[in-house]
Amino acid sequence: MSTYTIDTATSRATPTPAPMKRLTAPAILARKGGEPIVALTAYTMRMAQLLDPHCDLLLVGDSLGQVIYGLPSTIPVSLEMMSAHAAAVVRGSWHALVAVDMPFGSYEESPMLAFRNAARLLKETGAAAVKLEGGEAMAETIAFLVARGIPVVGHVGLTPQAVNALGGYRARGRDDAEADKILADARAVAEAGCFALVLEGVMEEIAVEATRAVPCPTIGIGASARCDGQILVTEDMMGLFERTPRFVKKYGDLASEIGAAASAYAEEVRRRAFPTEDQTYRARPDSPAGT
Template identity: 70%
Template sequence: MSTTFTLDTSTSRANPTPAPMKRLTIPAIRARKDAGATAEPLVMLTAYTVRMAQLLDPHCDMLLIGDSLGQVIYGLPSTLPVTLDMMCAHGAAVVRGSYHSVVVVDMPFGSYEGSPQQAFASASRVMAETGCAAIKLEGGQAMAETIAFLSARGIPVMAHVGLTPQAVNQLGGYGARGRSQAEYARILDDAKAVADAGAFAMVLEGVVDTLADGVTASVDVPVIGIGASAQCDGQVLVTEDMLGLFERTPRFVKRYGDMAGFVGDAAAAYAADVRARAFPTADQIYVAKRKSDA
């Protein structure tokens, strides 16, 4: 059995209920790319909470607890201050709120780069505390040994190449990568290295379209694009960006909603009702029983 959550209608809060085991598996995700092609692209979105996992799970193949939660949830200036404690807490919440998608948890900066042994200690903690199916780590050829080490010890790894946000200080910003011939060749080699090392899939972020197409055609594992190309084997976005929860929308994001506007309008209407004493009404209050009713 797997555990998901349903809403208790009396409290509008999430409560755990058993659900049939329908969760996709790592081999199933890997097998979606056959003979170098993916007939049906993989769908991946970020999730950080039980309720968001519930809403996204039926529509996704994978849910990613991205270290982007540092900015989205905690208001941090980058992903660099994110901790293992944060990732474990949010990862466990998403696993509890889902039963279909493969759940992947980002490894935060500083938790895996030191050595394969450090990476194993961190990754095993994440998997034990969250119940996730896989971890994701950034880096290409430099991380190939670590990916092989983890994979050989039963930890599925999703790689992340191209624009790697944890290396933003070294990269000098978030601009698209692969514009120069040298960088193009290096990222292509990175992708091949992590695939050969045993990664079951990889995120390819913020690269020129021709490079994205080249990487997708050059490796046997699914390539999940973000700011890459429609020809990738799948796509991932930060859900809050896709829903329009922030005023600024990155170039590579298509907004499928205006959550910021909806929340702002709802809050304004609530505030107006409170100030006018129009809320609560008889429908939202508890009337004391009269003695004659007892």
């Protein structure tokens, strides 16, 4: 159960969260081959509130480095950044499982380091799981975390934290050797105990084969509709950016709406049409201040 209470009399946090049991890692795992899993990224309390009724999983992705902070990649993202945003998303949600990305450099060195940092994230945020990138090389670390009570979402294919090694963000699996590597990675992290596996930027036939090959649900992003679920960066699918990856479908045009609202506000301020009587405080006529 969500135990965090928001004082709705003084907070902008609306609507008031309805008490209900959050989805758990075993519940997500049980969705393999069943109803598709709906997942989106969230970085703030308010966005979490808006997305939570519609999602099974909210991912506090290290993509916040680019989306929120304007960084050139996810590489500079810190544990402190991930912790602050994940705590906000947990406060703003009460239904979806919240998973948080482990940033670059926080888990690759050793399983012990990964455990210390994963435990810190879960303690500080209230999130239910961590996500980390990498295939066979990370299988030992994933097994170490899972054996110690930390649910893990895996991530193979196009792994943004490895952009320097991969040489860019192109789709993966275009040749047989790379395809075989992705499938081997998927099997390895699933066998290590992941309860879900993100397949990013891979050729569709590989995504389909990987989905058949692993016992945990696959969550596609630039993969295939035949995965067990889908995830997108919310700001991409809501149309907040002009440039988005090919695999993104824009379900809104919030950039235009925000621009139009800001333009209308600026125009009213410049001609002193805002604020009006409805938005100002005035003393009552019978009060001393009103004489």
